[in-house]
Amino acid sequence: MEEESSGKLSDTKLVGRMALNDNKAGMKGLDKEKINRIIMENTVGSRYYKNEQKRDKQVQERIQKMKERSKCFSSQQRKEALQKADEILASVEKERDLSRTIIHIDMDAFYASVEERDRPELKEKPMAVGGMDMLSTSNYMARRFGVRAAMPGFIAKKLCPELIIVPLNFDKYKKVSQECQSIFADYDCNFMAMSLDEAYLDITEHLEKRVLLSEKKRTFSFNAELLNGSNTNASEHPTKTFGFSAQDVSEELRFRIHQKTLLTASAGIAPNTMLAKIGSDLNKPNGQTYFRPDRDSIMEFIRALSIRKVSGIGKVSEQLLAALDVKTCGDLYERRADLFLLFSNISCNFFFRTALGCSSSRLEGDSERKSISTERTFNTISDPVKLYLKLEELCETLVGDIKKKNVQGKTVVLKIKTVDFESRTRSRSINSGIQTKDEILCIGKDLLKLEIANAKGKLALRLMGIGISKLEAASSAQQVSIRSFFTGRKNNNASTSSIDTVDLLAEVSDASNDATAIFKDTETSCEKEEEISSEKKTANFENCDLVIKCATQSTSKTDSCNITDKETKPDSIDVGDRSAKTRLFEEDMTCPLCQVTFSASEFTLGQFNLHIDSCLSRREIKNILQSESNNNQPLSRKLSPKKSAPSKRRKIASNQFHKIDKFFS
Incomplete structure (x- = not known):
């Protein structure tokens, strides 16, 4: 500790995650040792230093475990691994396509x-864009001092006191x-x-x-x-x-x-x-x-290329591979047996493609995209109201991209990074596609509210992102038909049969696995953090009370449609925009399934549709009806296996489902 406080750091302290990454254009020939020393002297004890130190320790533990595993492999295992690796390389080589011309x-x-x-x-x-917490990019003059993107502004100022931050x-x-x-x-x-x-x-x-x-x-x-x-x-x-x-x-x-x-x-x-x-x-x-479309010339170039020059190999991967003496793409080929034994199938496939200079020759079409997202790095924000406003701003940007691609998604993903550099991702899935700002904002605010509640109102962020995954082609006809359906039935609510909604279960998933690879590296984003999976939540809509008000105390009864929380506390912000501009229906409407009435003065069509998603899933209804027809099994046993429903209610529910199924057909 005395060594650290005096600023006389040993060379061993200058390696790993905290060392300067000079792979950015315009940063060749820098005095890395001097720059690393300045970085370390001015970050010891800071949140940035503690976070980098923690993550570097995690990487070193992974490296140690990897080396221990490597010592346990027998010669027979290595021989079999080499054979399987060569089979993968052969299949990759067969896919090599030199007929296309791609420009990046x-x-x-x-x-x-x-x-x-x-x-x-x-x-x-020397100039950079961003703030004292984080820089988004720097001009080439600033890069001569070691200033680069994803560097805290206060460190950049130490490297270059004359730096202008815009x-x-x-x-x-x-x-x-x-x-x-x-x-x-x-x-x-x-x-x-x-x-x-x-x-x-x-x-x-x-x-x-x-x-x-x-x-x-x-x-x-x-x-x-x-x-x-x-x-x-x-x-x-x-x-x-x-x-x-x-x-x-x-x-x-x-x-x-x-x-x-x-x-x-x-x-x-x-x-x-x-x-x-x-x-x-x-x-x-x-x-x-x-690059000429010639295999030999491509292989000659790729063999000597540093692995850090390949998009997809970051600081962590570089350290893990360096532990195996892999520094160039040619080394990836030489150590292919070890890579096969120590890394996942996905990682191996990527490494082998890199070793051969092979990747996709076809651009990913809109229908093939798995997700759309946007994220921002900003100065520290801890005020819940400002956090919700930042989320709304991101939703506007995201919806613009969604409209351009003419898609919709079934999973909303929220990504945050705290001032302690801890990154978390939450996601929630629903049964039907969403694409409007109100719909995404409704779920996004619900997820953000959970984070604020978990932090006991002391959530301070420096990065936020919002995205949707499980994409499909947008269907505007679906929104129109739903509106027409419920508008046409608004005068017949009195005669609509009631269903005990205790039999209607809506499962809301916070599985962050759906969020993997959604957020891509840009100049505005920091390096990806390990994502923390969230536990699955199940919302049980008893008497539909939860669709009217957010459950702020019990996360096990969180509804993705927090609509009318009118409390003035900072962490109880209205989820929907209730201005006349966003009201998409003019008269009160009642859900035909649970009989809850939605006031036109308070709710939007997007929020109403989210409630319907909770009560109604066309696919599930069809499956239930089909199963009931094939097996003659009572409907109530499928909806609520722990509780048998009276025969009269079962008939009412069955008739109601048949009416809805007939409508959609």
Whole structure:
């Protein structure tokens, strides 16, 4: 401890997670030892230091266990593992596709470059975007001092006292991103945006059509503003014409981005997404790398490539692999037997694909996407009201992405990171697809309320994310039909048969496994933390009291539709927006299943539909009816195996279910 307090840290303290990661573009040739010493001297005792120390200890324990396991493998086990590893590699090799041409476009220091464009005085000064708690990115001048993304601002200030930190302005970055994406669509209408500053494009079809393009359509004008600010004579160089090759297309793309936004971008051109991603980082800033569709040249490059240059291998994976003397992609192949024995099937498959330079040659279509999400890093927020407002802001962004993709999801995922750098993920699934802000916000606030309750009102966050998974194509007809159905029945509520809702169980899952891989690394996000699974919750809607008011004391009776909590306490915020703008029905409506009436002055259609999801699942009803028809088993035994219902109620319930099934049919 005396050694730490004096700041004279040993070299062993400078390794692992807390050491500077200089793999970012513009950080080559730095004095890592000096920078690491400054980082350590100014973080000892801080939350950042304690968190990194804790996580590094966990990694070291994993490494120790891995080494102990490795010593126990017999020669026969290693021989069998080698054979199986070679079989996997052979199957991967058969999947190698060199027929496609993928471009990965990555904007150079995007947020910082946008700020420099709008404030030219910042161009010659070290500058970063973010806050004292965390930086989102830094310009290339700041990177010379070791300042980089995902670094706390107070540490960056110690590395570079002259550093200027500019607050984030996501509205501005989104606008610029949309300008870039409008250009991407000219080359691939199905381009895959990974974040605001990067995207994959499959230009295979464009190259086939490009040979028919006239010179005029391959010629673009220079931006007058750029010409006026340079020594170039506008009359001598008014336009630029591009050729027909993949390199020409990439240059044309980058040229058009620069002329429209005054920003630069780097690109990687390759037969698959992994190589394209690697290529876009090799010649930053404002450069591009081309990989010929030739296996031998790809293998020659990949063998000597550092594993840290591969997207998907982070600090932890790097340390685990380094313990096995794996530092390059060629080493992945040499140690394939050990990898097979020590890592999961998914990890092995990824490592083997990396060793061969193989990955997907087809961009993931909307129908193949498993999730959509958004997240933000911000200065510490502990006020529950502000946390709910931040969640609402994220929901607005998420819904915009959902509408663009025209999808809906069945699982809402909330991700948070505390000021102690502890990351947690909660998720909740429902039976039908959701896609509106009200629906997502309703569940998201419910999940956030649980976190606030667990922290006893002392939850302080520095990152929050919201997303949906289990995606499917959106069905607007479903919303319309539900509205028409209940509107048409509102005058017949008196004659509607009542069902004892004790037989209707709604299960709400907080399984964070559904959240895995939802949140992808961007310049605005910190490295992924280990996700903490939450226990499953079951909501038993007795007499439907819980659909009216949040259960704030018993998490075992939490309803995903917290609607009318009117208390003024900070952790009892109204879940729904009750303004006239969000009211989607004008008259009171009554649930035909449980007879609970929803006031038009207080509830939205999205909230009403969430309640219906709790009482009604078309798939489950059909299964029950089909099973009852095949087995002649009483309906009540399937709904409530512990309690037999009176025959009269069973008949009423059965008739009601048949009416609903007939409606949906």
